[in-house]
Amino acid sequence: MLAKLDYRLLGTFVFFFIIVGNLTEWKVLTDTLPAIFLHPLTSLFGAAFVSQVISNVPAAILIAPFGSEVQAVLLGVNVGGIGTLIASLANLIGFRLFQLYMPHLKVAFLKKNLRG
Secondary structure (H helix, E strand, O other): OHHHOOHHHHHHHHHHHHHHHHHOOOHHHHHHHHHHOOOHHHHHHHHHHHHHHOOHHHHHHHHHHHOOOHHHHHHHHHHHOOOOHHHOHHHHHHHHHHHHHOHHHHHHHHHHHHHO
């Protein structure tokens, strides 16, 4: 079972959490994020944006200490999680399976999804 484990994918997810841990110590973010996540609408869009850059679960953990709009943040990270391959671990797993079973369509898939 351990031989079949996708260590690159696991490493990517662990790396996201390491990044989040380091970002929460960065003064620029700790000074800026509370102002962004003060209102429901900015919390929604801010969370969606952050989860486009890092996976949605680490994004939620990064944002949680800085805002009180919990429902907007949860909605934002979930909406943001469907936007890019790295936005959600499920997206990465799905793409990995797609590559495994349809490698000849990988480039076409990426081109189509990058165009929108």
